Amino acid sequence: MGFDDLMQRYFGTAELSGLSGAELVAGSERLAVDFGLETDPSRRFALWALMHILGSAPDLDVAFKDPAERDAARNFMDLCAGVSGPPQ
Structure with missing residues (x-):
């Protein structure tokens, strides 16, 4: 499961910025x-x-x-929290 594949499957696009609020909610529900x-x-x-x-x-x-799955998820959350954005 690639990130772009997941985005395409649930939101119809790899770019969230172009989605309406309703489209984001519908994809999140799916x-x-x-x-x-x-x-x-x-x-x-x-x-x-x-x-x-x-x-x-x-x-x-x-x-x-x-x-073990909870620990892996916590590690993922910590990694995400450490990401501040693209390098400048």
């Missing part, structure tokens, strides 16, 4: 449904990561029952 139905841990993590980036991820204790 993403959440697929996350709830997904059983493969890797795919589930990828969907959660995209939801986290978009600010719509469920809490870790709800999203991941496995402690």
Whole structure:
């Protein structure tokens, strides 16, 4: 699951800046449904990561029952928090 593939699947574009609020909400809802139905841990993590980036991820204790998966998600969150934007 590449990032661009996920964006295309749920939002119809790789560029969020051109989406209306309604399109963003609709894509996020589709993403959440697929996350709830997904059983493969890797795919589930990828969907959660995209939801986290978009600010719509469920809490870790709800999203991941496995402690190792929660730890991986915390590490991802820490990495995202350390990114301040593109280099100048």
